[in-house]
Amino acid sequence: MSQNDILLEVEDLRTVFDTSEGAVRAVDGVDVTVRRGECLGVVGESGSGKSVTFSSVMGLVRAPGRIAGGRIRFDGRDLIGLGPRDMRAIRGRDISMTMQDALTALNPALTVGEQLAEMLNAHDEDLPARGGARRRAIREKSVEMLRLVGIPSPDSRLGQYPHEFSGGMRQRIMIAIALAPGPKLLIADEPTTALDVTIQAQVLELISDIRARLGMSVVLITHDLGVVAEHCDRVMVMYAGQVVEEGATVDVIANPRHPYTRGLLASIPRLSMRGQPIRPIEGQVPNLVGLPPQCRFYSRCPERMDSCLQTVAMRPAGPGRRARCIAIAEEAVA
Amino acid sequence: MTSLTNPLVQVENLSKVYEGRRSLANRLTGVEPFSVRAVNDVSFHVDRGEILGLIGESGCGKSTLGRAVLRLHEPTAGRVLFDGTDVTALSAGALKDMRRRMQIVFQDPYASLNPRSTVADIVGLPLRLHGLAASRSEMRDQVVGILEKVGLNAAHLDRYPHQFSGGQRQRIGIARALISHPEFIVCDEPVSALDVSIQAQIIQLLLELKDEMGLTYLFISHDISVIGYLSNRVAVMYLGEIVEMGPASDVLARPRHPYTQSLMSAVPDVDAPGHHQRVRLTGDLPSPLDPPPGCKFHTRCPLATDACKHAAPVPEEVSPGHRVACHRLHENLSVLETASRAEGC
Structure with a gap:
């Protein structure tokens, strides 16, 4: 690689x-x-x-x-x-990120079209510099994005607000916004x-x-x-x-x-x-406050041993694999 | 002998309609206020000692049904017989006595416990309401007894709900439901808000308590793996109606309704990813305010024909105790594909 x-x-x-x-x-x-x-x-x-x-x-x-x-x-x-x-x-x-809760991640006071345009305006460098050509290009790209994520009649839905969409549709809109700048x-x-x-x-x-x-x-x-x-x-x-x-x-x-x-x-x-x-x-x-230097899974582990009461590092566990368990190292040595 | 043949709970043609309030504007314009038929003419029974799993997606009416059975929401029509007594006809006082025998565990362990009460007060409340403890010390003993059954102990008595994790709170909710020694529990999504490892702890606890205390559950969930794992029988709900019901092994191994088939195939399978045929559902759940005519599933059904748009299908028995409401039952050939997947059920 x-x-x-x-x-x-x-x-x-x-x-x-x-x-x-x-x-x-x-x-x-x-x-x-x-x-x-x-x-x-x-x-x-x-x-x-x-x-x-x-x-x-x-x-x-x-x-x-x-x-x-x-x-x-x-x-x-x-x-x-x-x-x-x-x-x-x-x-x-x-890098784009979509959040778990689309209803709170989307702005309720802006239409879906406005939120897509905001993203494109900020990040899309292929758009015409200004004026009507830019606005038309943004609208076209927005419709294309909504179509890409499978929203029916995207042209007419650009003017709608997040609350007018179902949960699944809102998640799609958030994905469309995240993907818009490519x-x-x-x-x-x-x-x-x-x-x-x-x-x-x-x-x-x-x-x-x-x-x-x-x-x-x-x-x-x-x-x-x-x-x-x-x-x-x-x-x-x-x-x-x-x-x-x-x-x-x-x-x-x-x-x-x-x-x-x-x-x-x-x-x-x-x-x-x-x-x-x-x-x-x-x-x-x-509790993540003041953890002792030991395997963090120790208290719940059915296979715990005394030797787990030390800092455990990630170690190779097969081709392309790593794991943070002391038992793996001992098994490799044995 | 009668207790073996009579179901503990018998629900007959139960409906629950929520009516909007008639506003001045409605009265002036003559427009009818909205009404939602959340539960529509549902009948089923729960045998003593069994777990009936009720599955469906959000908004299908499964929680409303669970609450209507206990009369936490007053049913609009239909009857609920509990151990032979018509619950829907009981006076308020008689209903209160009956509630000792039928309880509920709620989904949200954060919202369902009073943040200003201690565990002792929360769990002890049913004893006070039903006069089941003669003295404070007897009450305390009973509360400690039930806490120990659900994996907590006397040290937790004087703590408040916010001092517990989600899993522990759900244990408190279970203790409260069980302290009056009920026979029937409606479990309304009791593990949906919990992490996977905690979910498994609570499922295991509910199963152990059922055997130990001789309980009967109506177990409501949107998670087909949970329902499939613990239910004896399964009822599948869509937009206020039961579309398929029968023994769990039968319904899940050989689902006959296209909705059940699509639910089964949509569940990601950790053991055999991508090995099953997707029965694809297009679109979203229709609004319950304006449900489609005919078969309510026809707007998303891959098999729908014109006939489905006009008449509601009548449930038909396909094997003993396994009933399906679908016009296309006999043309539906997806059965074989899904059957191979759920082998071993």
Whole structure:
């Protein structure tokens, strides 16, 4: 894999929220690699740091949060330390992000057409410079975007407000706005969590479809391993602010190496498991304030040992795979 | 013997219509205010000791149905027989006594617990309402007993809801529902707001409590994997009506209604991604304010014909206890494709 294949490379990212109870290390030493054209799934439960990781990439972390360390390289450029002006030029044009809740992410007081035009005005450099030609080009492009995401009679719907659309349609509009400037990377944060399954299937197929057509990369943040299995080339599993496992989706699901990933897979109720007990992961996610230097999954891990009471680093766990579990190293030595 | 043959809950032709208020403008213009038929002529039964899974998408009326069964929302028409007694005909006082025997667990563990009450007060309230504890100390003992059953303990008694995680709050909600020793529980999306690993804990807890306390559940969910995993029988709802109902193994292995087939195929499958045929649904759920005529599913149905637009289909029994309401039942050949997927159910 040449360096040129890599679109986004995050190294040792640390994002901290300063609270009255102490510093919450929401993202603690996270590495991410996104290749050109691939779909990376990011899985984790609430508080795992999956959204904060990518808000950090977008430069959207606000006080009391701050990026305390690490490197973010996008398409050959360092993003940390970039001035607000330069960051604004990249955000939206090169990297776009869609939010979980389309109703609050869209502006209720502007029509869908106005919100698309805003994005195009800010980022599309192929448009005519000014005047009627520019307005016409923006309108044409807006209609084209709505058509691309499958909104019927897009011409007449440009003048409507977000509340006039259903939940699935709003999610499509947000995707249309995010894709309008032709970004190289789309970060989709729980794009279907608020949607019904039949609509979820439509929206996910739409994202896969557009990715193939436009050749962009997608990061799909989700809590649903089923969604990852169907749509992502690679997967990264996060727990309590750290990556605990990553690799090709098929490998990770067929042969999970980290006990947390195994626990997550065993927690999913399946039609085929009727009558057999499911094996939930006991306990709950630890408080991220003042964590001791040990495996963060220790208190819930069914396979814990004394040697887990030390800082555990990510280690190779097979071709193209890494996991943060001490058992893997010992097994390799043995 | 009667308890074995009589269902615990028998719902007959239940409807719930929400009427808009008639405004001055309505009266002047003669326009009828809106009305939503959230539940339309629904009949089913729940046998003693079984779990009936009720599945459908948002807005289909499944929560309204669950509440109408308990008369938390007053039904507009129809009857609910609980252990032979017509609940819809009970006086307020008699209904209160009956409520001891039928309870509900809500979806949102944040909104359903009073933030200003302690766990002891929240869980003990049903005992006070029904006069089930002779003294404060007896009440405390009972509350501690039920807390221990749901995985909490006496140390939690004087804490407030905000001091608990989502999963623990749901345990408090379950303790409150169970403390009056009910026979029937409506579980209204009890695990939908929870993370995957916590969801599994609560499902396991509900199953254990059911066996231990001899409970009967009406389990409402939009998640077909959850419903499929724990239900004995399944009812599928679309726009206020039950379109398919039957034994879970039968309905999920051989769904016969095109809506059930599309629901089954839309669920992402972690074990066999992309291995199943998509029964594609186009478009969104129609507005319940203005439901389509005829078969309500015809606007999204891949098999719809002209006949479907005019007459509502009558449920037909396709195998013992498995009923389907579809005009195109006998032309629907997608059965085989979905059957191969859900083998082993």
